[in-house]
Amino acid sequence: MILRKLKLSGFKSFVEPATLHIEPGLTGVVGPNGCGKSNLLEAIRWVMGENSPKSMRSGGMEDVIFAGTESRPPRDFAEVVLQGEDDADEELEVVRRIERGAGSAYRINGNDVRAKDVALTFADAATGAHSPALVSQGKIAQVIAARPTERRQMLEEAAGIAGLHVRRRDAENK
Ligand code: ATP
Ligand code: MG
Numbered sequence: 001m002i003l004r005k006l007k008l009s010g011f012k013s014f015v016e017p018a019t020l021h022i023e024p025g026l027t028g029v030v031g032p033n034g035c036g037k038s039n040l041l042e043a044i045r046w047v048m049g050e051n052s053p054k055s056m057r058s059g060g061m062e063d064v065i066f067a068g069t070e071s072r073p074p075r076d077f078a079e080v081v082l083q084g085e086d087d088a089d090e091e092l093e094v095v096r097r098i099e100r101g102a103g104s105a106y107r108i109n110g111n112d113v114r115a116k117d118v119a120l121t122f123a124d125a126a127t128g129a130h131s132p133a134l135v136s137q138g139k140i141a142q143v144i145a146a147r148p149t150e151r152r153q154m155l156e157e158a159a160g161i162a163g164l165h166v167r168r169r170d171a172e173n174k
Helices: 037-047 115-124 139-145 148-159 162-172
Strands: 002-009 018-021 077-085 091-099 103-108 111-113
Touching: 002 037, 037 077, 037 091, 091 115, 103 115, 115 162, 148 162
Parallel strands: none
Antiparallel strands: 002 018, 002 077, 077 091, 091 103, 103 111
């Protein structure tokens, strides 16, 4: 999978619609403290289906919606669009949108889908919200200090077999 473009609107500090082009290779995000570097990475995780408030540094999921400042009113929704190509080189566009009081809605290539479909799309492509391809603050130290089982999970994500575990759990629960 190749990620090409990230669009944000009303997501955390990205109140105005913003489009970022993701160039091939390794991308680093630099800037002064508080400018939104971590928010960007969280936007990628969020559109990939992240639902843990802790990984989003928020109390509840609606906290990702721009909360307003002294000079700007809060927004009613947050939307993140991730565009790229899947492993078959087909165009892929994933959209996640959250509205106050209405929860999250997902779309893949214009079709309404379930959160699970989004998670599977990325799990099969060896990426996703917990992908080792997304290296956030403090992650390097975490990898070094990880227990063997945690390190195995990271390797499984990287090897692209995490999706198999999801399907096995699914089959066992049926
Ligand atoms: P550092 O270098 O300290 O790690 P950073 O560039 O990673 O900083 P972020 O943590 O991404 O910065 O951004 C923090 C900013 O985002 C803060 O100013 C915070 O107020 C703002 N922010 C977070 N959530 C929201 C929200 N829901 N509405 C408005 N602003 C928000
Ligand atoms: Mg940060």
